[in-house]
Amino acid sequence: MSKQSGGLGRYVAQRLLLAVPMVLILLTLVFLLMRVAPGDPVSAAAGGKLGPEQLAEKRRIAGLDKPLFEQYLDYLGDVVTLDFGTTFVDHRKVSDIIIENGGATLSLTLGALFVAVLIGLPIGLFSGRYRDSAFDVTARIFGITTYAAPVFFTGLLAQLAFSGTWLPTSDQADPLTSLNIESVTHIYVLDCLIAGDWNAVEDGLKHLILPSITLGLLIVGVFIRMIRINVIQSLHGDYIEAARARGVRERRVVTQHAFRNALVPVITVLGLQVALLLGGAVLTEKTFNWPGVGSTLITYINQRDYIAVQGIVTVFALVVVLISMLIDFVNALIDPRVRY
């Protein structure tokens, strides 16, 4: 009858162990997909520019002359030591790319998430609470519109509307103000704070606004729908009726009982959206000339640098696993039923 509650520690340990096979499967997939591509990375990137011997030499250096299985083991070994390889075209370490450009991606993701939660949460909760009201109908149209509008369209629209105003429409920072900011965390606004340059902080935040809104609006539609549906469902819940029958005040019924339960599944969606944003903000980064990992990845894809692509994709895969694990932990913290 009574299941042991409070087994959170054990649950976390279990979940961590379970992540191992998951990561392994993902890495294997990434590795195989890269090999399925026609030709090998070296000739793809440098084919036609180099002679056969030079190509063979390059292949040897990259370890591409070894048997497939050995390459696979090398790859796994490298990943374990957090060595994601060195790009072929410009000899940058993939880990450096992640560190240097990751900061920008992270800022943009968090900015977008902030926007999405700020707009989506209240609208979704209200829509669900006052279902089929004028507000709800408007909110749903808004949600669908933002979801359907392509990023470059929203982005361009924003740029058109704000070009020449106080809001910057491109780049991560003003080139002049950013000159004397030392990159410590590679998250620009944080670096500015560390440098104690308040002008630069303000400038950085300003630059974040339009890209964050553009990207945030993209997911706000999903958010509104998701929260709204969950609120409607939990308002029909048996425990809601029971709470009303005990004379619990309507405001408390809605907030404490309906909203809280409605938000549990939203956490999962939220986390997965973050994972998507981290890897999929490419269009926004391009539109706003944002120096994130996504746009860097595109550059390497265009140059057919498979080693770079493999490295970056590997990191993305790991981040997704990490985030999905975090979601589970958060869920276990709020929902006592998750722990066993």
Place this chain on the structure above:
Amino acid sequence: MPTKPDTESAARPDPSPGAGSGQRNDVLMEVEDLQVHFGMRGGALARISGRGGGAVKAVDGVNLTLRRGEVLGLVGESGSGKTTLGRTLLGLNRATGGSIRYGGQDLTELSERRLRPLRRRLQMVFQDPHASLNPSMDIRTAVGHPLRIHRLVADDEEYEAKVAHALERVGLTPAERYLSKFPSDLSGGQKQRAVLARAIIAEPELLVADEPISMLDMSVRAKILQLMLDLKRDLDLTYVYVTHDLASAKFFCDTIAIMYLGRIVEQGPAEQVFNEPRHPYTKALLAAIPEPDPNRSVPRNLPRGEVPDAAKPPLGCSFHPRCAAALPHCGWERRDLRALLERRWLDLAPDEYARERALIGNLDALAEPGPTRVLVTPGRGHSAADVLAYFRRLREEASETEPREPFWGGVTTMSEDGGQVVVEFVEARDPRLLPVVDSVSVACHLYAAPGA
């Protein structure tokens, strides 16, 4: 589990002289030591590593003989395994042990492909008629489905004729009125009739009916039961009637098997089981049924507690924690100690409760199953001597109060050891299903032969 179910007993009832002539060829199905264990959900890691995660013993060593033309009732509460057993008889669940002999074959060993042709002769009727009919299939298609699956008709004409015939058999007349209807057009009773039509259309010999009337309204239940009796008579059917409703089982069944947590605790001809219930569980069940007779009232001495978690069944006899007549070797263990304390605390004033609760340091550990020796850690600020004295006082008090608390009979020694209190219990013994009189078998130590 230290004790192993002992099921080799010759517990099958003798053929009753009334029903059938008692010859061997009257046996339709013979179930021997059947086990259906399900892996636990939850522990995904345990599943990967292949250890740790326990199994739910939904059916745990069941012996049954099903005779042609009889109605066998599998009666029990939730978690008794009655539904799983019923489904396993048709191969809808896989047995993890034992055998089901039918038509010269062992159903537990047949592959899904070899089972399929047999399914024509073995049909199932489910509890919820609404859920067992596909809402987008009209009655013509739904009822005739088995004919198509088993390729029993040559052409559409024959198909129509057979479907119409089946519908009329179950009282859906005239059949033309129902052929093109959809389940949503029918009432609950009519749906269950359509389900019965589908079950009999392929001319089965065995029908497993899982709570076929419990979702129906009072005034329809009798009608469906009557229909099932008519069908049985006209089509020479054999029924396995799975239910929690003893009243309908008493009326409907020839033989009864009372199940509790995956095992049969009492088995025999319905009349005898109902007239003279022997197992304490059967007695309790019969006493607990609310009867529409205002001169009778609910018994005061209902078994305490509820059906335990099937994943962690009690030691020994599964019913012992709730049984007022339990004996020392029925399987007393640490969980019973915890239950005893919690029951006692119900009647205490808050301050008294707080005082006694503080004595026990590891109450949660007492919730897990364990061997017949348990270490009780004293709460902070208390010594093992305090706890021991407390237990002794409880035992003393219990010996003076009625009704007798059977728990203490199962405790052999209580002593101090290294700052803890050691409580040792009598070694558990699993009761075997043994014949008590004629054809009634009971799995209870109260009825075991002396010295068994």
Place this chain on the structure above:
Amino acid sequence: MATTSAPSTAAAATGAPEPVLAVQDLRVWYGTERGPVRAVDGVTFEVRPGETLGLVGESGCGKSTLGRGVLGLTPAGTALDGVVDFKGTNLVGLSPKHLQKLRGPELGLIFQEPMTRLNPLMKISEHFEEALRTHEKGLSRQQRRERALDALRGMGIPPSRYHAYPHEFSGGMRQRIMIALALVLRPAFVVADEPTTALDVLVEAQIIKILADLRKNFDTALVLITHNLGIVAEACDRVAVMYAGHIVEQGDAREVFANPQHPYTRELLRSTISLSTTGLHYIPGSPPDLVRPPTGCRFHPRCPVAMRGCAEHEPPEVVLGSGVRTACWHQALEADPSLGEELGQGGRDALAAVKEISVADEA
């Protein structure tokens, strides 16, 4: 429904306490595509302190709607008419705010399905805290805890489980918690809607026992809604039998079970399968569609003793010597033969043999 001249003195004569709740001519209906469904159609009853009234009937007879309607807990789109007099206040038409204040400390509800009735994210203790904080603001934290533990203890839930989450309890224990949660506020009137239908046989008996004890230990007036006549017999003082939105018979439970007056009560008792059942009996046909209920007595199409007049004239309610009230022409004519005129010429002839009712009409 008009009550005939027979004076309704049964209650007054015994000097019983004032009823806690008096329902008069209550109607509850809700709209569907096919028209309004009159789920409860002119129902009158009362409950006194410490008394348990069993409300029985088949599914769709309106018993659950009636239970919710009395507490004003009907879903949106439901209309109510009539009087629900609770200690002098008419609950029909009361503002939601006012009703909310009464629900809990005055009016309680116990549900059918205990598994889903507790908020899965809240501990048992939080449920009690919430209820007590809402309605009894004067209590200290310690007092609230004591009240809650007291209520739980009464229902057999050990205090050591106070801080557990709902999912850690079995169905029977959750129902006990739900009952404790309703009783902790000491309401004067409680509706229990099929409280044991989802539970096992032995647990059902335990809960019935708890409900039966309730009337002895508290002064709570209880309406127990069930389809199980056995439960009424064991736990109720009085019983009201519902058919198609009407109460067709009500009175002392022993009396009604021993001498059922209305043909529907008789047929329902006969068709119930119990341990003493030796033959199967059933009521032909099915309960009527409440969008277009039959004229006259609503039971006449299925009634084995229906008369011609029953099909046209609604039977008046009569109070019999035993205090039982029933709405059937047979009893009405016996009480007051002059009523026969109302039935018209040949109104007392048997209704042309309850027309062959086929499976086509069955429930």
